Amino acid sequence: MTLALLQQVKCAEPFSILGWQPLKADSTVGLLLRVYLPNATAVTALSAKTGKPLGELTLHADYPGVFELVLAKKRKAEAYFLSVKTATYSYQLLDPYQFTDEAYYAVHYVASQPENLYRQLGAQLIQLEHGSKTINATRFAVFAPNASAVSLIGDMNNWDGRAQPMQRTHCGHWVLVVPEVAAGVRYKFEIKDRNGHLLPHKSDPMAFYAEQYPSHASLVYDHTHYQWQDVDWRNRKPVDPLSSPMSIYELQAGSWRRGDDNQPLSYRQLAEQLIPYILDMGYTHIELLPVMEHPFDGSWGYQPLGLFAPTSRFGSPDDFKYFVDACHQAGIGVILDWVPAHFPEDGHGLARFDGSHLYEYEDPRRGWHPDWNSCIYDYGNNYVRQFLVASALYWLEHFHIDGLRVDAVASMLYWDYSRNEGEWIPNIDGGNHNYEAISLFRWFNTEVYSKFPQAITIAEESTSFPMVSRPVDMGGLGFGFKWNMGWMNDSLRYISKDPAYRRYHHNDLTFSMVYAYNENFILPLSHDEVVHGKGSLLNKMPGDEWQQAANLRAYYAFMFAHPGKKLNFMGNELAQASEWSHMQSLDWHLLDFEKHRGMQQLLRDLNHTYRRCAPLYELDYSHDGFRWLDHQDADNSTLSFLRRDSSGDAIYVVCNFTPLPRSNFLLGVEHSGEYEVILNTDSEYYWGSNYVVGSTLHSNTGVYHGLAQHICLQLPPLATLYLRKKRQA
Known part of the structure; x- marks a missing residue:
């Protein structure tokens, strides 16, 4: 019976x-x-x-x-x-079972409106008419089409799977309305597969809030409670990100700075301490390593299971909203790393969620990631596609995020990514492109830019896949920006060489301009370059203590002058000697020493110089914004070029990547008059040698570098200079 x-x-x-x-x-x-x-x-x-x-x-x-x-x-x-x-x-x-109509009609989303998932599934706070009263309740809904039975378990029923079986609907959802369940109540789902076998208790894939180990319980959450101060966020004045300055400070919330007991800062503490620092340093944006809920600290958030929940390690969702709100009030944009590429196998998570491969590809040649020992989402599954796009929209709608940087895009685009022959399945045409992932990216970007036109999306894509940051209607993937991994790898390889050998690798610095306008590039010096035995950026530099610092200073200034937006990982500005560790604070004590204060001051001045000098950013993605003056002086390891804005103003950039000063170095300039040095990485303010360059330089008539005028410099060792024509008082 x-x-x-x-x-x-x-x-x-x-x-x-x-x-x-x-x-x-x-x-x-x-x-x-x-x-x-x-x-x-x-x-x-x-x-x-x-x-x-x-x-x-x-x-x-x-x-x-x-x-x-x-x-x-x-x-x-x-x-x-x-x-x-x-x-x-x-x-x-x-009794929940008198509210059948309210539960039956919980789910009615359509594929063209993925945001309906987070508006209808999970735990939704509602009100019910009950007799002569209005009562509060929570409507629970979870997608588990291949389950034979699902029970709601939690604080409301002493975690007893017998107490509240959920109702299966014709479209694969399980629903139940439970009166008098309020925000803060913990819950999970007890699921049996199609053969009646009990699975590990599952957290809610749509949970807005979650507990940490060992429970990993989901919590009912009220999104209407927080009162935003940036009330005009969606109606703010449009800004063209391509022609605007963008200098991004990438950080991991748990290790930027810690308390005396080595405990991470809360979201609210982070707002209080980080925002003044960002304003002082001159960054325009911060980018957070993933804050989506994840079970393992050591993954840094890149193995997430809660794509709709900011991690409770640092506070509540309201606390995270406070952090974003405070950033916006200070004029700082907030970008989140977002991981739709893979997820871990933890029993409470998405893997074999209803006993079937609901979220992941079934065949391990497609559904298992050998690099990260994790499951790969099934990008051909309509529900999974909606789930992922809904997650992106959720962070924009509910947390007012300014942008999403999508992690590991290359691993999604190619079936054979990090796989040997025989370990992957070709696409229908026999090739290695994952058409399903390509389609997902186009849909994701279309949804984001149509519903949040002032948001930005960024691809971490390490191959030459074409048109990543070109519009979908042009055949592109639709991202706003792409990380320039080629520039990063080439330039770091060059700057890590002993100066005596750099002449043989000069092309590593210049090659990036061959393809600089193929995409809307961001130049990244990210967390990936200072972990897993790679050493810190400072320790990549050759030479003695002074030369290491000088190399890094010259390299940073080269980066800020190169076309493309900028990203630096936290600690780069301190010239840390040690690798980054997520288990401890940055080495802030280094600022007791002149060398490290000098590096921090240089990054501060680079940011502020960059932001106030339109030639350094306005035409990043136009050929009109850049001109080589001399890119062939490999024997002396020097580079010179100019950056130009839309009004024709120019910044001249000269780099000397040897420890030898260059006397009487000639630099072509466009106009006659006096030129001033506006930044010199060899300055004593940055722990440089303060080699005499001259603050004001007079041009001389005579063609040089193809320009009608030239100036004569005394070029410091291991240094980069910015110059411009002196403005009339």
């Missing part, structure tokens, strides 16, 4: 047997009220409108825990509550 399924925790259609049930037409009575309370000894039903008893329910003779009340045929179903007695205590209960 169907009632036996309740006791076996296998009931998939509790709405057909619990709550008010009609009796047969030929019966002398018309209504049956049935409840299942395994721990109860006595149950009475009372009218929600009058408070008067409807009757005492009788314990079923054959099915312990099942209580029934038969009402006369003339009686109608009405709102009720239950008075329940157990062996040890008594309580009142609003």
Whole structure:
């Protein structure tokens, strides 16, 4: 009999047997009220409108825990509550199974509106009319189409899988409305696969808030509670990100700075301490390593399982909103790393969620990532596609995020990424492109830019896949920007060489301009360059202590002058000697020493110089914004070029990547007059040698570097100079 399924925790259609049930037409009575309370000894039903008893329910003779009340045929179903007695205590209960309509119609999203997932699934706070009262409730809905039974478990039922079986719908969702469940209540799902086997208790894939180890419980959360101060965020004045300065400070929230007890800062503490620092240093944006909930600290967030929940390691979702809000009030943009490439196998997570490969490709040649020992999302599954795009939109809508940097794009684009022959399955045309992932990226970017036109999307893509940052209607993937991994690898390889050998690798510095306008590039010196035995940036530099610092200073200034937006990982500005560790703070004590204060001051001055000098950013993605003056002086390891803005103003850049000063170095300039040095990485303010260059230089007539005028410099060792024509007072 169907009632036996309740006791076996296998009931998939509790709405057909619990709550008010009609009796047969030929019966002398018309209504049956049935409840299942395994721990109860006595149950009475009372009218929600009058408070008067409807009757005492009788314990079923054959099915312990099942209580029934038969009402006369003339009686109608009405709102009720239950008075329940157990062996040890008594309580009142609003039976969830009288709210079937409210649960049945919970899910009605359509594929063209992926944001409906986070508006309808998970735990949604609602209000119900019950008798003469309005009561608060939570509507739970989870997608598990291949499950045979799903129960809601949590604080509301003492984590008893028998207590609240969920109702299966025709479209694969399981639903239940539970009265008097408020924000903060913990819950999970108890799922049995299609063969009736019990799976590990699953956290809610759509949870807005989650506990840490060991429970990994999901929490009901109220998104309406926080009062934003940046109320005009979606209606702010449009800014063209391509022609605007963008200097990004990449950081990991748990290790930027820690308290005296080595505990990470909370989101609110981070707002209080980080924002003044960012303003002082002159960065325009911060980029957070993933804050989406993840089980393992050592993944830095790159193995997430909660794509709709900011990690509770540092506070609540409201605390994270406060952090973003404070950044916006200070004029700082917030970019989040977002990981749609893969997820870990933890039992409470997405892997084999309903006993099937619901979220991941089934074949390990497609569904298992050998580099990261994690599952790969099935980009051909319509629900998974909606789930991922909904996650992106969720962070923009509910947390006012300014941009998303998509991690590991290359691993998604290619079936053979990091795989040997025979370890991958070609696409329908026999090639290695994952058409499903390509389609997903185009849809993701279309949705983001159509609904949040001032947001930006950034691809971490390390190959030469074409048109990553070109519009979808032109055949591109639709990203706003792409990380320039080629520039990063080539330039770091060059600057790591002993200056004596750099003449043989000069092309490593100049090659990036061959393809500089193929994409909207960001130049990254990210966390990936200072972990896993790679050493810090300072320790990549050759030479003695002074030369290491000088090399790094010259390199940073070269980066800020090169076309493309900028990204630096936290600690780069301190010239740390040690690799970054997520388990401790940056080495802030280094600022007690002149060398490290000098490096920090240089990054500060580079940011502020960059932001106030339009030639350094305005035409980043136009050939008109850059001109080589001399890119062939490999023997002396020097480079010179100019950057230009739309009004024709120019900044001249000269780099000397040897420890030898260059006397009487000639530099072609466009106009006659006086030129001034606006930045010199060899300055004593940066722990440089303060080699005399001259603050004001007069041009001389005579063609040089193809320009009608030239100036004569005394070029310092291991240094980069910025110059411009002196403005009239």
